[in-house]
Amino acid sequence: MTCRLVDSGACTEMAVDITLLFKASVKTVKTRNKAIGIGFDSTKDEIFKRSRTKSGFTQRAKEVITNITKLKDFLLQHRKDYISAGSLISSDLTRMTDGERDQIDQDAQIFMRTCSEAIKQLRGEVEKQAAPAQIKEHRGSVLDLVETYLKGVCKVYSEQRAIRVKRMVDKKRLSRLTPERSSRPEKTLEVAPTEEKTIIEESSEKSISEVQGSAVSLWEEGRVEDELSPEEIQMFEQENQRLVSEMSSLVDEVRQIEGKVVEISRLQEIFAEKVLQQESEIDNIHQLVVGATENVKEGNEDIREAIKNNAGFRVWILFFLVMCSFSLLFLDWYDS
C-alpha cells in the first residue's frame, strides 16, 4: 500500500498496490486447502517450471538489445573526448587523436551493420516459422521496437559525427586566416593539425615553395645589397596580398563545400528512406500489372478460341442444312 510522492510535475501516485494483500490471500487459501485436505505439492512443481527455457527468439532478440546497449554506452562514454575541441596548444593527454576517432567511426558502423543484419535475419525467421498469428504479430512488433532503438543509437552516433566535422571545419578556418596575416615569406606557415591532407594544404605548400623559390631568387639577386630595397619590399607585400586573397577564397569555397556535403548526406539519408518505403509499394504495383497483362493475354486467347469455335460451329450448321436439303431433294426425287 503505497502513496509515494513523485516529482512536482506529476501527480501523486494514487493506485493502490495490493500485491501484499494478494499474497496474504494466497496464504489463507493454502491454509484453507490444507484444512480441507486438498494438498498440492507446490514446491516440486515450481522447481520444474522454473527450468523452462525461454524460447530461442526472445533470447536472440535480447542479445541484440544488449549489443546495441553496449554500443550506446561506448559512444556516450567517449563522447566528451570525441567532440572535444582540443586546441593546438593544450597537451591534454586525454585528447583523442583523429586516428582513434576514425577507428571509433569505423567500428561503430560495422557494429550497426551487424546489428541490423541480425534484426533482418530474425525477421526472416519469424516469417518462415509457422506460429499462431498473435505470436507472429508480437514478434514482428518486438523486432520493430528493437529497430527503433537501433535507429536512436545511430542518430546519437551521426550527431556526434556531424559535430566533429563542423568543429574540424571551423578549426581549419580559424587556423588558416590568422597565420596568413602575420606571415613573412621566409617563415613557413604554421602547420595546423593535419588529420587530412586537403587541397588547401597541398596548394598552400606549393605556393609556399613558390614564394620561397621567388624569395630565394630575389635574395640571391639582392645578396649583394645589405638590405632590401623598398620596391622589393613592396613587391613582397603585393605577393603576400595576392596569396592571402587566393588562400582565403579557396578556403571559403572548400568550407562551404564541406558543409554542403554534410547536409546533402543527411538529405540523401532521408530520400533513401523514402525510396525504400516506396519500393515495396512499387513491387506491389508491378505484381498487379504483371498479373493484369497475363489476364489480358489469356482473355485474348479465349476470345480467339471462341471465334474459332463459333466459326467451326457455323460451318457445321451450314453443312448440316445443305445435307438436309439435299436429302430432302433426294427423297422427293425418289418418291415421285
Next chain:
Amino acid sequence: MAASVREKQTVALRRMLNFNTPPLKNNAAEPVWKVLIYDRFGQDIISPLLSVKELRDMGITLHLLLHSDRDPIPDVPAIYFLMPTEENIDRICQDLRNQLYESYYLNFISAISRSKLEDIASAALAANVVSQVTKVFDQYLNFITLEDEMFILCHQNKELISYHAINRADIQDTDMEAIMDSIVDSLFCFFVTLGAVPIIRCPRGNAAEMVAVKLDKKLRENLRDARNSLFTGDSMSAGQFSFQRPLFVLADRNMDMATPLHHSWTYQALIHDVLDFHLNRVVMEEGSSMEPSPGGARPKKKSKKSYDLTAADKFWQKHKGSPFPEVAESVQEELDSYRAQEDEVKHLKSIMGLEGEDEGAISMLSDNTAKLTSAVSSLPELLEKKRLIDLHTNVATAVLDHIKSRKLDVYFEYEEKLLSKSNLDKSLLDIITDPDAGTPEDKMRLFLIYYITAQQAPSELDLEQYRKALLDAGCDLSPLNYIKQWKAFTKMANPANYGNSGVKPMGLFSRVMNTGSQFVMEGVKNLVLKQHNLPVTRILDNLMEMKSHPETDDYRYFDPKMLRGSESSVPRNKNPFQEAIVFVVGGGNYIEYQNLVDYTKSKPGRKVVYGCSELFNAAQFMKQLSQLGQK
C-alpha cells in the same frame, strides 16, 4: 489541480503500463516489450487517451480483449486492465491455468473485493503460478475522460445508469441502490485520481442528493481509516498546487430538461447531435448522399469511415466551441495556408532544376540546400496538416448537409428565442406544419422546449391543435406525457430561467463574404451567439461566488473532512472557490460543457470540470423520454 483531468489520467495510465513505476524520460532506453489485455471498460478508458502508436512506443506489442481467443505467448509479461466482475475474474483464472504468459500484472479499474482476490489466489495456487503473478493493483480509474476538463462515467452499459433507469416509475429500491453505488464508486475513483477532497453541495430532494450523501460517507470512511487512506496529508500539502479545496456541485437532470433537447450551433455539439460521435470518434458514411445514382448503374458503394478527433488536432481544439459558420471559414483559411506552403515546396523544385551548371551558384546552392532540408523536414507536418484539413472538410460538409436538409438554423434561432423569452416572430404552429423543415424528431424537440419553457401551460384548445399538427408530421407523442408529469412534479414557481440570450442574424454582408468559400451557405443564416448562461452555469456561478440566490440557498453542504457530519446547509467557508467540478446525475451533453467552458474563459483563474453519468444527444434522450412516457 494545475494539470488537467485528462493529463492526470494519462499519467496514471502510462505509469500502469510501465509496470507501475514512473516512466523514465530517457528516450534511448532499452525497449521492454509487454502485452496489454483489457476488457470493454478498459478499452473505453484507454482509447480517448492513448493512440495505438503511443502504446507501441511504450513497448506494448499486442493489445487484446480479455474475452477473445488468445494464444499462449510464453515469455512475455502481460498487463491486465479490467473491472473486477465475476466473468473477468473467471477468465483470469482460466488464463492462469492455461499459463498463457510469463508474468502477470493485474490492474483493476476499481477496487476488488477480498473474496474475488481469494478466487484468483486459489486459481493461481491450483496452477502453481503464484510466483508469476507479480503485482496486483487497484488503479481507481473508473471514469472516462473525453476532454481536458470533461469526463463521463461509462459508455458500455450506460442503460444501467441512464436517465431512464433513474427516473422510471417502476424502479425498486434495490435497483436504485445499485445505480447509486456504481455512480458513487466512479466518482470516488475520480477524486482519488484528482487527489483532492472536495466540498460537496447538492440540491435537495432528488437523485443528486442521494449520490451526495453516499459519496460523503465513502470519502469520510476513507479519510478516517488512517492506515489505508488514499488522501494522506503529506502528499496533499506538498504536492498540491492550490491551497483550496475544489467545490463539487451535484446537479440533477430534472432541473433543466430543455438543454438536452436544444438544437446547438457550435461545432462539437453539432457533430454530437447530427453525426455518430462516441468517445471522440466520428463514424460517417463516405461519399455524398445527395446525388442520385445514374439510371441503370449500380449505386455507389458507401463505406464507413471513422475519424478520431483528438487532443493533438490543433484545429479541433481551437474550434470545437465556435459557431459553425466560423468553423467553415477557418477550414477555408487553413486550406489556403496549406496550399501556399505546398506551392513553396513545389517552387523549390523549379529552382533546383534551373541552377545545374552555374559556377557562381555556390552561394545560391547553400541557400537552397538549407531550404531543401527545411522543406523535407517539414513535409511530414504538411502531410499531417493536409490529413486534418481533409478530415474537417468531410465532417463539416456532412454537418452542413444535415443543417441544410433539416433547416437546423431556423430551429436554433427559434429555440433561443423561446429560451430567452423574447418575442417570437413566427408562430410555433407554422414551423410544425412546415413539411420540409426538419425531421419529426426536430419538431417534437421544438414543441417540448416550448412546453417546458412556457410560463403557464398552453390551453387545451391550443394543445389539441399542436397535437394534431405533430401527429400529422409523424411525431411520437409519448415524451409529451412524461414531460407533463415532470412539470407537475417539479412545479417550480419560476421555471428555469435561461437568461438573456440573443441571436443576431448577421445580415447580407456576411452572406456575400461567405459565397467565396467552399461551403456555400446560402440560405443558412449566419447566426452569432451572444453570451448566455444555462441554468447549470448559473447555479455554479452562485455557489462559487457564494452569492445568495433563492435557487441555491437551500442546497445541502457536505464536508468529508469535518469530524462531525453536519446536516446544516450553512457553508463554513466564506471565500469564493477557484476550482469546481460540476456533475450532472442523469446525463449531460456538449452544450452544457461548452457553456461552462465559455464561463470559465470569462472568469480568469477559474477552473471548471464537467462530468455526467452518461452523454446523450437529443435523439437518445428523446428515446428515453418516450420510454418513460409510455409507462
